[in-house]
Amino acid sequence: MALEAVDVETWSNLIFQGVLLGILYSLIAMGYNLVYRANKSINFAVPQVVLLAAYTALITATATGRLEVALASAIIVSVAVSMAIERGVARPLLGRPPIALIGATLGVFYALKGVVLVVGGSEVAVLPLDIDYYRLGALTVATNDLISLLGAIPVLAGVVLLHRKTSFGAAMRAVAEDAEGAAAYGLPVRRLMLAGWALAGLVGGLGSILLAVKTQVSPDLEYYAIRALAASLIAGLDSLGGVLLGGIVLGLAEQLASKFLDPYLPGIGSDIAFLLLLLILFVKPYGFFGSERIERV
Amino acid sequence: MEGGGLARQNTLYIVLAALVIIIVLAGAYFLLAGRGGEMQEETTPAEATPTAGEAAPKEEAKVIEINVGLLVDETGPTSDVGKGYARGAEAAFKYFNEKGIYTKDGVRVKINYIKRDYAYNPTLAEEFYREFRDRYNVIAVVGWGTADTEKLSDQVARDKVVYISASYSAKLVVKPYNFFPAPDYSTQACSGLQWLATEYGAGKIALAYDHKVAYSRSPISAIKEAAKALGMEVVGDFDLPLRATEADAERIAREMKAADPDYVWCGNTISSCSLLARAMAKVGLDAVLLSNVWGFDERSPNLVGEEAYGMVAGISPFLYPMFASGVEAYNVIYEAASMAGVPKEEVTLRFVQGFLNVWLLVKAIEEVTSQDLLERKGEALKEVLESRTFDFGGITAAPLRFQEGWHVPYKTVFIVFLAEDGSLQLKGKFTAPEAIDCAKVTIEGG
Amino acid sequence: MPAGVFKETYEGDMAFIRYPIHKAALVLAVIAGLSAPLLLDTYYLNLAITALIFWVAVIGLNITVGLAGQISLAQAALMGVGAYTVAFAALKLGVNVVLALPLAGITAMIIGLVLSLPSFKLKEYYLAMASLAAQLLLEYAFSRIDPDQYTPIPPEAKRLASIDLNEPEALYYFTFIVAALMALAAGNIARSSYGRAMKAVRDNDVAASIVGVNVPLTKAIAFGIGGFYAGIAGGLYAIYSVGIGWEAFTLVNSIELLGMVLIGGPGRVVWGSLLGVLVLRTGWTLLESNLVPILAAMGFSAFASAIKYIVLGTLITVVIILEPEGLIAVLRRVKEYFRLWPYSY
Known part of the structure; x- marks a missing residue:
């Protein structure tokens, strides 16, 4: 009887935490996908942008002691860097083969890593936040869990709605579908691309600060963002709503793999994302919700 | 590229070519110029004639320069603590050089430290160790992590280089040239x-x-x-x-x-x-x-x-700086910190860890004779480290006593x-x- | 083809040495390579050895990426496969490292062939991600087989007949010969029918398959060769090292290797790769060891350690944006400028 109770508690919390982390993954993943839709490219520099935003938040939070100032500064930095990458790197490379964009954004990843080291000094710290615990039946929820949950869901929903219901969203979709065609219809393609990157920066910045609230500000945050890339591909690079599922699948898989496989493969939890990714790419080469490309010569 | 592309392209090529040429030339320059760094012995004319009757420790202003490698992680996965450690070690080198380090027979020693950031990558650590050894002929290295120190432990024994690490791994206590001022x-x-x-x-x-x-x-x-x-x-x-x-x-x-x-x-x-x-x-x-x-x-x-x-x-193993009031020896660390421009509140446990590793090395140098230091180098330091008691005045939990083949200084x-x-x-x-x-x-x- | 150089026969067009500059470069390289131990002291000789080792790895990646257009972010992991093969063969089985070297190449080639499987279905970003996933999974595997984070290579296993490879000069000549052979082979692969098939797949794989190129086979060969080169490079690295640890074969290292290909000259398998290594690795090491202390002395010690990332990252990005064909194309332009002088336009 007592054993039963423990199990319910363990399981419900495990699933809750897995899903919650998954939602945060999908927030970062959405940043990748927005860029892919705008530019048909992956922004490999995202992990460092996430770190940069988190350290900016830490610095402003320590200076002012206010979380909302930290949030604002993190988002500003993330959006600014994201737009700068679009203008400085992605735009000059329009029309070049993907390897050029991959190489160039990896170069930016590398350069920003140095910037993060200068700005953040690889400090480990937490953002100033009073954490209380609430017990809801078998579930234990902390203040930081609630903040990250309530912060992430509206943004994810907001971006999806923006894309589906507004004329701006329709224009973005048109660019994602066929940039040249959209230009022929008189859409300001370049500005829309920039808007896509800015939106990605916004989502990424928010994701980074929610991750920092959930865990810590530390150099390890970049690995969350690298794993989120797996969530993005599981969903399909050009899907938007799908990233929520991709993230949650990833978050749950990590916790379940750690629970069951760890005795045999210590530490597999943090790498299960990539095993999962490889398996899924073999079965569904364009992810679960991604659209397949038809090639012509 | 739109109009005027050709001219702009040419400028870009020239800039790029200049960049490459600079890197290549810089490489070549350092190749030819960077061959120094051998252990030097400088003898300057005696500055002051010792007065009769005074127990003058030095008869002439002779300075021995020795090279010491400092291997730290300021950018890798352990850099959150590695940064403080590196600062402490650097502050110690600067401080003791300034204060003056004298061998047992009163010859002044100047330590040139060569700092390299290996980002917690043992393979890179080996490459930097080779640089320390082959280019700078170091007699000691102040190092960092467990994997790299363990990996290099047999090599430093072959090369007779004293290696003081921030890793207190038990596997190192039986290695002849590995030391650390703490229990494993x-x-x-x-x-x-x-x-x-x-x-x-x-x-x-x-x-x-x-x-x-x-x-x-x-x-x-x-x-x-x-x-x-x-x-x-x-x-x-x-x-x-x-x-x-x-x-x-x-x-x-x-x-x-x-x-x-x-x-x-x-x-x-x-x-x-x-x-x-x-x-x-x-x-x-x-x-x-x-x-x-x-x-x-x-x-x-x-x-x-x-x-x-x-x-x-x-x-x-070390007293936190916050509990240091009344511990005389801590003044040395604070003095060094202020000399290096590190504010008092940034003197953390990590800073102390870096500082003490260098301090141990300095204490060892002070116990050897200048002749030994020049001729037997690391070997002489090792013998001294294994035959003396080193007391840091209450900063370490107990005085240090290394035994040959068993480098657990206290428990x-x-x-x-x-x-x-x-x-x-x-x-x-x-x-x-x-x-x-x-x-x-x-x-x-x- | 440069102006003023004419090929009158197909043999001339397909020859291994096609232009005078190749002849000059080859002679210079061989002379410089052979005389290096006489001119350099141990430290610089070690730098030369690592440059040669990374040259081999980058040539392999250049075949996969530059020649066949298959994006790979797993080259460092493949180097790791080769390095661990040599390390374990020497440590556990007591095999001589020189004998284990071909084995290292073959093991890495097999893993490389496995990595080519996603490329049959995937392209571009999805393929890049598949290789990134493979890189991280291989890192995980390394951390499992190498729990101490380093595997020592016993010095007594480093022998070639009666030559002691622990001696820097001996190791240098050994590495030089291996690297030269590998480069020679790579130059020939590039002009073989396989090499031309790879270029066709790179430029447009659907079109290539229509003209009869076996696309999956070509991709598999490109990955296999890339893996083989990485394995040999990793094996040489193990011979060079006191011990190897998986931290030397992480994603960041893969990014660096890719950077060397893109900076040096993608598709310019031999000389482009060498240029990439010389700029990103050797040149930087020399610059860094002299630049960082100066920066630190000036009070920029927070910058000093991070500067590597900032400078190299910026360099990679800028070169890719400005010069699609890599720095070797810049050098060619400089050469052409002087060759055609005073009519160099």
């Missing part, structure tokens, strides 16, 4: 267990550490033996990754709760250890979390959060406890149980 990780952990037994009595202990990482696994077999000797029961090994997510920490805390331990050992670094402490408070696991020296420091009160106050403690540690009110309290010194030799258990356990 295993002895430290056993001393920590002794504190738990003294303060709270026997009970159940759960172990959390990264099963993949050499540093985290290092003291585990010794802890198990010591627990047995102290009447404690080990109720489980839990795999807490160094890069644990909060969800990982909570899952592990719940698994631990099922085993109902009174104590928890955390053998990782500060990030995952504080996540574990936070998770323990969250799931309502009422146990004392004891962390390794790298898993707990001045930042812990902030990192673990209020809910975990009163249940977290850390081991340290005592300080315990620092995070009290209910969020302040750090010094619980005092504790010594590993006599019954077992913890370092030996680790070495024999592999």
Whole structure:
């Protein structure tokens, strides 16, 4: 009887935490996908942008002691860097083969890593936040869990709605579908691309600060963002709503793999994302919700 | 490219070509110029004639220059603590050079230190070690991590280079040229267990550490033996990754709760250890979390959060700067810090760790004769380190005494406890149980 | 083809040495290579050895990426496969490292062939991600087989007949010969029918398959060769090292290797790769060891350690944006400028 109770508690919390982390993954993943839709490219520099935003938040939070100032500064930095990458790197490379964009954004990843080291000094710290615990039946929820949950869901929903219901969203979709065609219809393609990157920066910045609230500000945050890339591909690079599922699948898989496989493969939890990714790419080469490309010569 | 593209392109090519040429030329220049760095002996004309009757320590202003490598991690995965360590070590080099280091026969020694950041990559550490050895002929290296120090330990013995590391791995205590001014990780952990037994009595202990990482696994077999000797029961090994997510920490805390331990050992670094402490408070696991020296420091009160106050403690072989009032020897560190421009509040445990490693080297140099230093180099330093007692005036938990073939300088540690009110309290010194030799258990356990 | 150089026969067009500059470069390289131990002291000789080792790895990646257009972010992991093969063969089985070297190449080639499987279905970003996933999974595998984070290579296994490879000069000549052979082979692969098939697949794989190129086979060969080169490079690295640890074969290292290909000259398998290594690795090491202390002395010690990332990252990005064909194309332009002088336009 007592054993039963423990199990319910363990399981419900495990699933809750897995899903919650998954939602945060999908927030970062959405940043990748927005860029892919705008530019048909992956922004490999995202992990460092996430770190940069988190350290900016830490610095402003320590200076002012206010979380909302930290949030604002993190988002500003993330959006600014994201737009700068679009203008400085992605735009000059329009029309070049993907390897050029991959190489160039990896170069930016590398350069920003140095910037993060200068700005953040690889400090480990937490953002100033009073954490209380609430017990809801078998579930234990902390203040930081609630903040990250309530912060992430509206943004994810907001971006999806923006894309589906507004004329701006329709224009973005048109660019994602066929940039040249959209230009022929008189859409300001370049500005829309920039808007896509800015939106990605916004989502990424928010994701980074929610991750920092959930865990810590530390150099390890970049690995969350690298794993989120797996969530993005599981969903399909050009899907938007799908990233929520991709993230949650990833978050749950990590916790379940750690629970069951760890005795045999210590530490597999943090790498299960990539095993999962490889398996899924073999079965569904364009992810679960991604659209397949038809090639012509 | 639009109009005028050709001209612009040409400029770009010229810029690029210039860049390449600069890199190549710079490389060539350093290739030809950078061949110096041999150990030098400079003799300058005597500045002051010693007055008769005065016990003048030096007859002429002779300065020996020696090269020492400083291998640190300021950009890699351990850089959160590596930065403080590097600062402490650099401050020490500058300070002692300024103050003057004199060999036993009164010859002044100037230490040129060569700092390299290896980003916690043992292979890169080896490349920098080769640079230290082949280009600068160092006689000693002040190093950092477990894997790289262990990897280089046989090589430094062949090259007769004294290697003072920030890794206190038990496997290093039998290596002839490896030293550190602290007990090894295993002895430290056993001393920590002794504190738990003294303060709270026997009970159940759960172990959390990264099963993949050499540093985290290092003291585990010794802890198990010591627990047995102290009447404690080990109720489980839990795999807490160094890069644990909060969800990982909570899952592990719940698994631990099922085993109902009174104590928890955390053998990782500060990030995952504080996540574990936070998770323990969250799931309502009422146990004392004891962390390794790298898993707990001045930042812990902030990192673990209020809910975990009163249940977290850390081991340290060195006195935290915050408890230093009245300890005379600490003035040296503060003086050095102010000389290096480091404000007093930034003199942390990590700074002290870096400082002490250099200080140990300086103390060793002060015990050799100039002739030995020039001719027998590392070998002479090793002999001195193994034959003297080194006292740091209360900064280390006990004076240091290395034995040949067994470099455990002492077996005592300080315990620092995070009290209910969020302040750090010094619980005092504790010594590993006599019954077992913890370092030996680790070495024999592999 | 440069102006003023004419090929009158197909043999001339397909020859291994096609232009005078190749002849000059080859002669210079051989002379410089052979005389290096006489001119350089141990430290610089070690730098030369590592440059040669990374040259081999980058040539392999250049065949996969530059020639066949298959994006790979797993080259460092493949180097790791080779390095661990040599290390374990020497440590556990007591095999001589020189004998284990071909084995290292073959093991890495097999893993490389496995990595080519996703490329049959995937392209571009999805392929890049598949290789990134493979890189991280291989890192995980390394951390499992190498729990101490380093595996020592016993010095007594480093022998070639009666030559002691622990001696820097001996090791240098050994590495030089291996690297030269590998480069020679790579130059020939590039002009073989396989090499031309790879270029066709790179430029447009659907079109290539229509003209009868076996696309999956070509991709598999490209990955296999890339893996083989990485394995040999990793094996040489193990011979060079006291011990190897998996931290030397992480994603960041893969990014660096890719950077060397893109900076040096993608598709310019031999000389482009060499240029990439010389700029990104050797040149930087020399610059860094002299630049960082100066920066630190000036009070920029926070910058000093991070500067590597900032400078190299910026360099990679800028070169890719400005010069698609890599720095070797810049050098060619400089050469052409002087060759055609005073009519160099």
